[in-house]
Amino acid sequence: MRILFIHFAVLFTFCLCSNIPSSVLELNEKFVEVKNEGMWFIEFYAPWCAHCKRLHPVWDQVGHTLADTNLPIRVGKLDCTRFPSVPNSLGINGYPTLIFFRNGKRIDYRGSRERDALVSFAKRCAAPTIEKITRRQLDKVKLDSRTDPSFIFYGKPSGAEYEKFQEISNKMFSLVRFYSLSEDKENQEGFKTRICVLKDNAEFEFVGNVEELEHWVNRERWPGFVAASSANLAEIGASGKLVVLAVSNELEKYNTSSEIQKFHSLVESASKELRKDRKLWERFQFAWLDGSDLASQIQMTTIKAPHLFVFNYTTYEYYLTEDEPQKMTKNSILVFLKQLAESVDKGTVVAFGGRDLFTRIKRMVFEFYWNIAQMFATQPLLSSCLFGVPIAFLSIICYSICSADFSVDRDEFYPDDEDPLLDDEEESEKEDEEEYDENHEKAE
Numbered sequence: 001m002r003i004l005f006i007h008f009a010v011l012f013t014f015c016l017c018s019n020i021p022s023s024v025l026e027l028n029e030k031f032v033e034v035k036n037e038g039m040w041f042i043e044f045y046a047p048w049c050a051h052c053k054r055l056h057p058v059w060d061q062v063g064h065t066l067a068d069t070n071l072p073i074r075v076g077k078l079d080c081t082r083f084p085s086v087p088n089s090l091g092i093n094g095y096p097t098l099i100f101f102r103n104g105k106r107i108d109y110r111g112s113r114e115r116d117a118l119v120s121f122a123k124r125c126a127a128p129t130i131e132k133i134t135r136r137q138l139d140k141v142k143l144d145s146r147t148d149p150s151f152i153f154y155g156k157p158s159g160a161e162y163e164k165f166q167e168i169s170n171k172m173f174s175l176v177r178f179y180s181l182s183e184d185k186e187n188q189e190g191f192k193t194r195i196c197v198l199k200d201n202a203e204f205e206f207v208g209n210v211e212e213l214e215h216w217v218n219r220e221r222w223p224g225f226v227a228a229s230s231a232n233l234a235e236i237g238a239s240g241k242l243v244v245l246a247v248s249n250e251l252e253k254y255n256t257s258s259e260i261q262k263f264h265s266l267v268e269s270a271s272k273e274l275r276k277d278r279k280l281w282e283r284f285q286f287a288w289l290d291g292s293d294l295a296s297q298i299q300m301t302t303i304k305a306p307h308l309f310v311f312n313y314t315t316y317e318y319y320l321t322e323d324e325p326q327k328m329t330k331n332s333i334l335v336f337l338k339q340l341a342e343s344v345d346k347g348t349v350v351a352f353g354g355r356d357l358f359t360r361i362k363r364m365v366f367e368f369y370w371n372i373a374q375m376f377a378t379q380p381l382l383s384s385c386l387f388g389v390p391i392a393f394l395s396i397i398c399y400s401i402c403s404a405d406f407s408v409d410r411d412e413f414y415p416d417d418e419d420p421l422l423d424d425e426e427e428s429e430k431e432d433e434e435e436y437d438e439n440h441e442k443a444e
């Protein structure tokens with residue numbers, strides 16, 4: 001009997017466990033005690049927050065994907081309204097906040113909230129800061145580097161160059177991957193100690209002083225023609241380059257009969273050509289935007305794809321070309337950039353936008369109207385209710401106030417012979433009594 005009971009209990013627990021489909025752990029305040037042990041990727045959320053609601057299904061996918069990789073990463077989420085001590089102790093004040101804990105080291109995530117970006121971030125965070133690879137593994141690294149650039153140190157892992165490489169990787173391992181490859185056959189001909197970046201289906205070597213390495217890594221960590229969004233534009237701008245932004249479209253860029261596709265591949269070829277001119281390459285970073293919203297907000301006017309402009313993130317200034325996007329060629333883009341670089345140096349350039357007070361106010365007003373317009377465009381019914389109902393109420397109130405008859409005699413409200421300070425109740429009682437008396441008399 002007892003054995004049967006235990007069997008039943010085991011079976012029951014087993015069912016309970018296997019019934020939970022999510023690989024995302026729901027955490028509580030005890031998390032603070034275990035966060036320094038192992039790898040955690042945690043979403044701190046509040047149930048009322050709309051961004052969090054949108055993230056939850058993506059977060060479940062992140063949990064599943066990381067569970068499949070067999071990496072020792074635990075994915076979890078924590079309701080900050082139920083356990084406020086945890087976000088307080090971590091200094092969290094926005095939702096959702098995504099943090100990776102690597103054996104106690106905290107790495108905040110600030111990139112886009114798409115599954116692939118989140119998964120590759122977690123993988124980078126979990127990997128060794130510099131991963132040692134063999135010649136055979138190099139091909140796979142090269143394949144992965146087509147979308148996510150990687151830095152690779154060829155040679156014996158020692159010396160000043162390697163130390164610098166290590167120092168940079170300790171700072172930046174959550175942003176980009178670092179590898180080292182040393183070989184027995186190091187002394188063979190053609191093998192030289194060097195640092196390279198693998199990206200855009202090619203390998204580019206670092207040339208220069210070790211001191212410049214960090215700056216170089218910062219400039220080279222993006223693909224040549226990177227997809228930009230509001231989530232990563234600041235980081236792309238931090239590369240210290242001017243960003244050449246092409247307004248394109250994620251779907252249309254594959255549609256061979258679309259103008260956007262032609263424009264997109266034209267700008268892409270210009271970005272490849274830019275590589276050949278080292279001076280220009282060090283000044284410009286090509287990127288493309290899916291849709292024109294961000295471009296419109298930067299320029300404070302309605303932009304339509306295809307469109308091209310150059311953006312300085314630090315000053316929020318942008319530069320425009322006189323060429324029509326339809327008439328641009330690879331050469332005309334490069335000539336424009338060359339001239340722009342020269343006139344920036346000379347200080348003769350005409351910049352639009354900026355961060356001065358007037359422009360900031362203008363941008364705020366524009367963004368306000370823009371957001372309302374967006375609301376109507378995406379959710380017309382809800383927006384109509386949201387704005388229509390209060391407006392309707394207001395108009396009814398206005399109408400009743402305006403059409404009300406104010407010509408009544410003031411005496412009607414405060415008869416002279418009565419004390420205006422008299423309580424309303426007493427007054428009405430008095431009136432009632434009088435009325436009653438009158439009626440009573442009449443009846444008699």
Ligand SMILES: *[C@@H]1O[C@H](CO)[C@@H](O)[C@H](O)[C@H]1NC(C)=O
Nearest residue numbers: 240241242243312313314315
């Ligand atoms: C942006 O503009 C500022 C001020 O003109 C300048 O100092 C800075 O170098 C520019 N940024 C880039 C990436 O050129």
Ligand SMILES: *[C@@H]1O[C@H](CO)[C@@H](O)[C@H](O)[C@H]1NC(C)=O
Nearest residue numbers: 251252255256257258259260
């Ligand atoms: C491709 O682009 C053409 C021209 O802009 C458009 O008419 C067509 O609907 C597009 N096709 C798809 C599948 O989006």
